[in-house]
Amino acid sequence: MINRVKGFKDILHEEGKIYEKIIGIAKEFFELNGFKQITTPILEKTELFVRSIGETTDIVQKEMFTFQDKNGEYLTLRPEGTAPVVRAYIENNLYAYGNIHKFYYYGPMFRRERPQKGRLRQFHQIGIECFGSTSPLLDAHVIYILDNLIKNFKIKEALIEINSIGCKNCRPGFKEELKKYLFKFKKDLCNDCQNRMEKNPLRVLDCKNDTCKEVVKNSPKILDFLCDECKTHFEMVKKFLKYFKVDYNINPFMVRGLDYYTRTVFEAVSTLLGGQNAVGAGGRYDGLVNEIGGKNIPGIGFALGIERIILLSELESEIKNTDVYLILLGENVYEKGLEIYQNLINENIVVEFDYEMKGLKNQLKKADRLGARFAVIIGEDELKEQVLLLRDLKESKQEKISFQELLKKLRS
Ligand SMILES: [Zn+2]
Numbered sequence: 001m002i003n004r005v006k007g008f009k010d011i012l013h014e015e016g017k018i019y020e021k022i023i024g025i026a027k028e029f030f031e032l033n034g035f036k037q038i039t040t041p042i043l044e045k046t047e048l049f050v051r052s053i054g055e056t057t058d059i060v061q062k063e064m065f066t067f068q069d070k071n072g073e074y075l076t077l078r079p080e081g082t083a084p085v086v087r088a089y090i091e092n093n094l095y096a097y098g099n100i101h102k103f104y105y106y107g108p109m110f111r112r113e114r115p116q117k118g119r120l121r122q123f124h125q126i127g128i129e130c131f132g133s134t135s136p137l138l139d140a141h142v143i144y145i146l147d148n149l150i151k152n153f154k155i156k157e158a159l160i161e162i163n164s165i166g167c168k169n170c171r172p173g174f175k176e177e178l179k180k181y182l183f184k185f186k187k188d189l190c191n192d193c194q195n196r197m198e199k200n201p202l203r204v205l206d207c208k209n210d211t212c213k214e215v216v217k218n219s220p221k222i223l224d225f226l227c228d229e230c231k232t233h234f235e236m237v238k239k240f241l242k243y244f245k246v247d248y249n250i251n252p253f254m255v256r257g258l259d260y261y262t263r264t265v266f267e268a269v270s271t272l273l274g275g276q277n278a279v280g281a282g283g284r285y286d287g288l289v290n291e292i293g294g295k296n297i298p299g300i301g302f303a304l305g306i307e308r309i310i311l312l313s314e315l316e317s318e319i320k321n322t323d324v325y326l327i328l329l330g331e332n333v334y335e336k337g338l339e340i341y342q343n344l345i346n347e348n349i350v351v352e353f354d355y356e357m358k359g360l361k362n363q364l365k366k367a368d369r370l371g372a373r374f375a376v377i378i379g380e381d382e383l384k385e386q387v388l389l390l391r392d393l394k395e396s397k398q399e400k401i402s403f404q405e406l407l408k409k410l411r412s
């Protein structure tokens with residue numbers, strides 16, 4: 001027996017329907033807002049992620065599935081969706097068409113994270129990326145779309161958090177102040193933070209370690225260090241969020257794990273998730289297109305984890321089960337029975353029937369196992385009378401009705 005790779009899983013039974021449903025809801029809303037679908041390859045050159053995500057990040061240092069191809073080139077299974085979309089945007093000269101470009105994508109991502117509950121090494125994301133505008137109205141619109149999605153996904157106890165992490169003019173000053181402050185408490189920080197506080201002190205701000213959190217509580221806040229442009233931009237984002245009627249909290253300690261973010265960052269969090277509480281997250285990345293080799297074009301986007309959504313969503317209860325199990329008793333009944341089957345599926349009713357032509361008891365058991373709502377039973381006697389038995393399997397009631405009445409009854 002050959003088993004699947006650790007941290008990977010098969011999507012089985014009803015779960016596949018939930019994935020489809022979530023993707024369907026997102027696609028519909030993206031397209032209502034003029035977004036175009038983009039599908040990039042799962043495999044990219046390693047260099048793309050090193051340049052975009054940043055050499056000092058956990059993703060690049062520890063978590064990428066990287067291998068050397070036969071021609072010596074290093075390739076990586078994509079750990080996130082933004083860098084590939086930016087690469088495709090540049091490589092296909094998409095910026096030549098109009099000013100603003102809005103894309104959405106969905107698909108598997110790969111990170112070699114420590115295996116723990118709810119963390120898969122192949123996980124699935126839905127995301128958007130917008131290019132061509134620094135307007136705070138775009139930031140607010142993107143956050144509005146995220147807010148709308150988490151509502152449509154029926155995520156329990158969800159809310160939007162926002163912050164601004166400044167730009168290349170004002171962030172360095174903040175980093176210096178933060179480093180000075182952290183240095184005073186160095187011995188209280190976890191090992192990871194002691195290592196990262198020199199090169200990447202911002203990462204200490206979102207460490208999940210309790211003693212680090214204590215230190216961070218009283219640390220300097222980036223919002224106090226924003227330059228005038230960044231301050232005005234953030235004020236405008238907040239104003240437009242009010243116009244979009246999006247409720248949000250400001251979280252002054254929110255930073256992103258990836259180096260390329262500037263100004264607005266945001267998350268959709270659920271209090272039910274505990275430590276790792278983001279369902280979706282994103283931000284503005286005004287320097288990234290340029291960093292990957294394109295023109296100086298600003299961008300903003302977010303990604304949502306489908307597995308996280310499934311964990312927190314109430315959509316599961318809406319997944320369609322078998323509506324009708326069609327029980328046909330005797331070969332002569334099949335002609336009429338299959339006609340009824342075709343009429344029902346034409347009306348979007350989920351119908352199943354038995355291929356083994358077994359007896360009533362056996363077939364009722366199968367209907368039960370499938371969780372069917374109704375059984376429609378037709379035997380030789382019913383056929384002669386031009387009737388059928390409609391059994392409500394939930395309430396264990398049964399009635400005899402004519403063929404013509406069936407659709408009306410099922411609809412009610
Ligand atoms: Zn700034």
Ligand SMILES: [Zn+2]
Pocket residue numbers: 189190191192193204207208209212
């Ligand atoms: Zn820490």
